[in-house]
Amino acid sequence: EVVDLESRVGGGAAPERVVPSKGLEIRDEHASAEAITGRMLSSARPVIARANEGRVLIDLRTVFPGEDDTVAACITEALTAHGG
Numbered sequence: 001e002v003v004d005l006e007s008r009v010g011g012g013a014a015p016e017r018v019v020p021s022k023g024l025e026i027r028d029e030h031a032s033a034e035a036i037t038g039r040m041l042s043s044a045r046p047v048i049a050r051a052n053e054g055r056v057l058i059d060l061r062t063v064f065p066g067e068d069d070t071v072a073a074c075i076t077e078a079l080t081a082h083g084g
Contacts, residue, residue, distance in 0.1 A: 003025045026049075033055055047070070
């Protein structure tokens with residue numbers, strides 16, 4: 001599902017600056033969000049996501065144009081690793 005997110009720019013001159021963003025939310029009844037994000041990070045083409053309240057969030061602000069297929073493949077791999 002596509003969701004509204006707030007990203008923190010972090011570090012430097014604006015450590016607390018919040019930027020509106022869009023993201024992908026993934027929920028899976030067969031695996032925890034922490035397990036899914038771990039598999040995504042250890043993938044051959046890793047994607048950084050965060051676990052929050054039982055869901056996986058991928059901030060699309062951090063995905064470059066042309067990386068959609070890589071992100072989709074990583075998500076599919078992470079979800080099918082446990083049969084989900």
